[in-house]
Amino acid sequence: MDLPKIARDQARREAAEARQANNVNNRTNSGGGQNQRRTAILSLARKGMSSELIAQEVGMGRGEVEFILNIEKQRKG
Numbered sequence: 001m002d003l004p005k006i007a008r009d010q011a012r013r014e015a016a017e018a019r020q021a022n023n024v025n026n027r028t029n030s031g032g033g034q035n036q037r038r039t040a041i042l043s044l045a046r047k048g049m050s051s052e053l054i055a056q057e058v059g060m061g062r063g064e065v066e067f068i069l070n071i072e073k074q075r076k077g
Helices: 005-028 034-046 051-058 062-076
Strands: none
Touching (some): 005 051, 034 062, 051 062
């Protein structure tokens, strides 16, 4: 799915903010950034970004992103 430029830019900004929040949390509380990263992944997925693009945006592997998305799908299913 090809997102319009405005939506892509917004998704990238949100991912950058999540990365920044994650970095701050990792410095003050080890392990505390996973929830923000998960939130960013789910938000970007809801906007239609592919797992590959999400992985690039949040700085994770595609498999990790897909794993999180699958777990969330099972939780809600």
